[in-house]
Amino acid sequence: MMLYVLAGCCFVFGLVLGSFLNVVIYRVPRDLSIVTPPSACPKCSRPIRAWENIPLISYFLILRGRCAGCGTRISIQYPLVEFVTGALFAVVALRFGLSFETIVYLVYTAMLIALSVIDLQTKLLPNVIVLPGLLGACLLSFGTLYPPFQQYWSITPAGAFLGIVVGGVPLLLLSWGYLKLTGREGMGGGDIKLMFFTGALLGPVNAFLTLFIGSLTGSVIGITYMKMKKAERHVQIPFGPFLSFGAWIAMMFGHDMIQWYLAYMGLVH
Template identity: 35%
Template sequence: MTFIDWYFTFVVFLFGACWGSFLNVCIYRIPAELSVVKPRSRCPKCMTNLAWKDNIPIFGWIFLGGKCRYCKAPISARYPSIELLTAILFALIWLRFPYDLVLVPYLLLTFGLILGSMVDVDEMWLPDRVTIGGMIVGPIFSFLLPAMHGVEGHVAGLVESLIGLAVGFGSLWSVALIGRLVLKKDAMGFGDVKLMGALGAFLGWESIIFIVFVSSLVGAIVGVSFIAFGKKEWQSKIPFGPYIALAAIFWMLGGSSLWEAYAAWASGGAY
């Protein structure tokens, strides 16, 4: 990498940290049905508006020693953790697709996946603005940037996106329907179904196979680990949405290459 490459990587990292700060606002306010724009950020304990220097991503929390400047109430380490996570993921996606316009939809998708995952962990549901919003925005981006699906032509990009949406939505909807018929209860939340539709719209139908497999594998590993450490009750506290989001990020960061290599091997070709 050249100096200019490292420079832009650092810029994207800072950009991600800033969006991570906004994510903290969204994660807290969206479930409460509050505006994500007004009022200004404030301490949830003493309700004092925070100064700009207190809102510096990652470092603001460190400078404050993890406590409110005014009432000294502790500030959760989750806030800088989300900012750091967003910054790292934005930088990794930049390194995967440097100087490429597909960065725009992929960074937006990453933002939505983190938002949806954290709300799902806290509230056990996925926001429609992430799931349904993704099913709407994904085809639009695919039409404008057909390279997202490795095709040429705006119509071809849109068609690939709509096929991916149908496959993603339909695959998990079928699982949910079968689960309800067999188990006589909901085996999967409908938010997960909509999320898979959004991912198919952004990433294409081939990603769905990878995401379903990897998310199920990770979920099984985590579940077995809980049982092994005597924490079986924790299984019900982690919804499936974050596993889907993790698998989708794996796809963007290299899973697509693994799929292409497997497809070439399965067809007897060389990769």
């Protein structure tokens, strides 16, 4: 019962935070402050009133997808980001309950959502989001050197370091090899930094799982997309959203997936 109350609270919190993520997604790639000025219609500059800022409700019931000032269509991305953030927050709460992990993973989930949408729109994963994340993950791991903190966080500095190596080095080699072979940049540095961050936060096993799930879904969807669009071979498909998806699945179910796999291989019972 308590768990469902917690999940409900996290859902509502996620909706509100998703609304803020929309601001981050719009402003960070444009180098604008995320604090000031208050949000306004990008077309007619009409400020967004408080009642027009209620997640989902404003978009569907009050504004009906249009700016109240000039009638310009508002992208479906806004309510979508709000809803996805709320839904994923609820699932994280259901999985990890009232715990320190839940707090960290909610922050991480929010960062992955913002990074994915920004990467889809701009093909960039901004340092101002990824690097503080990497720093935070390292600080958490150093926290475990203080024994009372070990009950809250299990990735030690050695685990974080291994995670950075396992998550980042394959992409580093791949991007170096691609550059050598073709003379073009294939993989952005942002993807590598995102994997440093993910590895430091989730440790080596989940970093490996992230790469595995990310490359698998990325190639399946990438190839399907190119077939459908008959796009040229050099069309750039952002890798960040796939890595983010892989990282989120690894974060949520990595432990269970590894257990299941080991049992399947007959290594544990």
